[in-house]
Amino acid sequence: MYDTVVSTWGFHLAFLLLLVGTQALFTGLAALNVRHARRKVGERAEWLTQTLTIEDTGDLLGYHRLTTALSQFGDWVSLAGLLVVLYLGGLTSAVSGLESLGLGPVVSGVVFFAGVALVASLARLPGDIVSTFGVEEAFDFNQTTPGLWLRDTLIQTVIAVGVIGAVSAVVLWLVTALPVWWWAVSWGFVVALLLVMQVVYPRVIAPLFNDFEPVTAGELRDAVEETFDRAGFSTSDVYEMDASRRSSRVNAYFVGFGEAKRVVLFDTLADRLSIPQIQAVLAHELAHWKEGHIWRGLLASAARLFVAFAALGYLAEAAWLYQMFALPTDATYAGLLVSLLWVSPLLEVTSPLVNRLSLSHEREADDFAAATIGADPMIGALAGLAEENLANPFPHPLYATFHYSHPPIPERIERLRAENSGTVSDETGPDRTASPGDDWINVAWRRSPARFS
Numbered sequence: 001m002y003d004t005v006v007s008t009w010g011f012h013l014a015f016l017l018l019l020v021g022t023q024a025l026f027t028g029l030a031a032l033n034v035r036h037a038r039r040k041v042g043e044r045a046e047w048l049t050q051t052l053t054i055e056d057t058g059d060l061l062g063y064h065r066l067t068t069a070l071s072q073f074g075d076w077v078s079l080a081g082l083l084v085v086l087y088l089g090g091l092t093s094a095v096s097g098l099e100s101l102g103l104g105p106v107v108s109g110v111v112f113f114a115g116v117a118l119v120a121s122l123a124r125l126p127g128d129i130v131s132t133f134g135v136e137e138a139f140d141f142n143q144t145t146p147g148l149w150l151r152d153t154l155i156q157t158v159i160a161v162g163v164i165g166a167v168s169a170v171v172l173w174l175v176t177a178l179p180v181w182w183w184a185v186s187w188g189f190v191v192a193l194l195l196v197m198q199v200v201y202p203r204v205i206a207p208l209f210n211d212f213e214p215v216t217a218g219e220l221r222d223a224v225e226e227t228f229d230r231a232g233f234s235t236s237d238v239y240e241m242d243a244s245r246r247s248s249r250v251n252a253y254f255v256g257f258g259e260a261k262r263v264v265l266f267d268t269l270a271d272r273l274s275i276p277q278i279q280a281v282l283a284h285e286l287a288h289w290k291e292g293h294i295w296r297g298l299l300a301s302a303a304r305l306f307v308a309f310a311a312l313g314y315l316a317e318a319a320w321l322y323q324m325f326a327l328p329t330d331a332t333y334a335g336l337l338v339s340l341l342w343v344s345p346l347l348e349v350t351s352p353l354v355n356r357l358s359l360s361h362e363r364e365a366d367d368f369a370a371a372t373i374g375a376d377p378m379i380g381a382l383a384g385l386a387e388e389n390l391a392n393p394f395p396h397p398l399y400a401t402f403h404y405s406h407p408p409i410p411e412r413i414e415r416l417r418a419e420n421s422g423t424v425s426d427e428t429g430p431d432r433t434a435s436p437g438d439d440w441i442n443v444a445w446r447r448s449p450a451r452f453s
Contacts, residue, residue, distance in 0.1 A: 008324060011324055012324060019082075026348070027076070063135070066135050078123065094115075105176060109169075109333030112168075112337075116337065118161050141390075167193070171336070194301065224279075239263070240266075247268075263282060268388075269281065278381070283368060283378075285365070286368075293364070308346075321338055362405075366412055382412050383413065
């Protein structure tokens with residue numbers, strides 16, 4: 001009995017060190033990044049004015065500080081809430097209540113994970129409200145109304161609960177049907193789901209939030225056809241999305257494969273960039289398909305997922321994991337949740353492996369766009385995006401290693417200039433890192449649709 005208590009306390013210590021230590025690491029990196037950006041923006045104010053036409057850097061730095069502070073505050077509140085639930089018996093009570101209903105392992109697990117998804121969605125609401133109607137509003141990005149925000153939130157919550165419930169149903173059924181190899185088959189199922197989502201997302205999910213109009217006529221359509229022709233493609237699906245209903249941000253992305261692939265241009269992009277610049281953006285997105293970036297990214301995600309599922313397969317069978325929070329050993333769904341809490345920080349600290357691949361893909365896409373349309377339109381598009389989106393142009397290298405999947409715009413611009421002038425520039429110095437990409441669903445191991453910035 002004494003040995004069991006000592007062993008359990010050891011696992012608790014390791015668990016807390018892993019969760020709190022990982023969060024402390026990323027908070028430290030975020031603070032380092034804010035200080036680094038303030039110093040570099042001051043040092044390179046002339047470059048920002050000449051290249052990006054950013055004369056007043058106050059908004060850029062202010063936006064970066066506020067978004068970083070809000071993100072870190074939300075992360076710490078979420079972690080504190082999680083630990084309170086775990087260590088004050090909330091998880092144990094919830095599992096005991098479910099087990100008393102006699103629903104069976106699969107149904108109980110589906111109800112459990114759907115409930116976790118719902119609680120997580122509700123917990124994010126205050127931060128999302130402050131971000132959308134506070135920070136984004138203050139910097140003139142927000143265009144959404146409270147009614148539209150509420151509609152989006154409800155749809156997102158329903159989708160999240162539905163998808164997580166469905167996935168948990170399959171995984172928990174596999175646990176009972178294949179008690180030894182369930183983790184491997186579950187991995188195959190999730191990989192297949194990622195492939196299916198590449199088709200389902202643009203055709204079913206994205207239209208729930210935005211209208212997508214095919215680019216079929218006019219100057220923009222002519223430019224699209226010319227770009228496809230130069231890139232060696234037959235003209236395919238190109239859509240303009242009404243992004244301006246929600247935000248003034250400028251972007252574009254590529255998603256799907258085969259007959260379901262499509263390029264999406266934000267309507268804000270069409271309003272603020274010239275035709276040659278839009279062609280450069282389009283060529284950049286086409287490169288992700290032409291160079292096989294989508295498939296390579298999916299393979300990398302699948303490999304990372306395999307390691308994660310193997311770890312889940314081991315942890316979910318470990319008796320000490322259930323002893324930590326006095327969980328019944330036959331409540332596999334609860335064991336899976338605690339296992340995920342062990343594995344998630346490890347996925348976060350290995351994110352540089354995925355980011356490194358993405359960085360190489362983005363550079364290849366920039367090179368393809370410069371070769372297809374020209375370096376100057378590509379540089380002009382990058383400069384316009386930087387000016388409009390207030391993205392931190394000078395992330396700290398260590399912070400960027402963990403968080404950024406695109407090279408920063410200054411590096412991309414200087415690299416294009418150097419490669420098209422025969423000279424080597426040292427403008428960016430050690431800041432040859434990356435800038436953030438976004439995810440449709442905030443899952444650590446899922447590669448998002450390829451995005452221009």
